[in-house]
Amino acid sequence: MTHLTLIRHGETDWNRARLIQGSTDIPLNETGRAQARQTAERLRGALEDPTAARIVSSDLSRARETAQIIADQWGSEAPLAYSALRERAYGEAEGLTVDDFAVRWGNWYTAEVPGAESREQLQLRAFAALDAVVTDALAAQPDLTRVFVVTHGALIRSVIHHVSDGRLPAREERLANGSDYTFQYSPDGLTLVDYAGAAVSL
DSSP: OOOEEEEEEOOBBBTTTTTTTTOOOOOOHHHHHHHHHHHHHHHTTTSGGGGGOOEEEEHHHHHHHHHHHHHHOOOOOOOOOEGGGGGOOBBBGGGOOOOHHHHOOOOTTTTTTTBHHHHHHHHHHHHHHHHHHHHHHHHHOOTEEEEEEEEEEHHHHHHHHHHTOOOOSSSOOOOTTTTTEEEEEETEEEEEEEEETTEEEO
């Protein structure tokens, strides 16, 4: 049985300022690096052999650095980067505050922003990417039981929302930087088993 843990990257200066990042490549700040170390320490206790953990990430620097910090603390191999694990592209909204977004395009959930990726496109990309990650991991190590994926808030939300039939996360809930969400993986799909440290039964 393979478990897949999705980890949101650590904080950036744009996160702190509540600016929409999307596919813009913004690095971690010092708080984000500390969050990555805390996440590594928190998750390490559940691993029999952290050095054997498979860690991958989005190719955006905030995710890559978070993954590398975790790998360094665990003594794991260098994480592989997948461009398909990137954050949702928000087009012309990137770099704006949520308030600025509302002034220009209205409701966050129904707005059509030029150049933005749709929620449907994001969901299809996310599941295809996770299938590729697990397939690659098991091809390299058939007895692997844990795969850790450092990625982004909107992508994680999309996966959780689909798997939970829309029950999680709450609409206004903000997934914390450094938070983690674990799924049981099978060729038939994902089952959410842990939500930011809390066991889940759906």
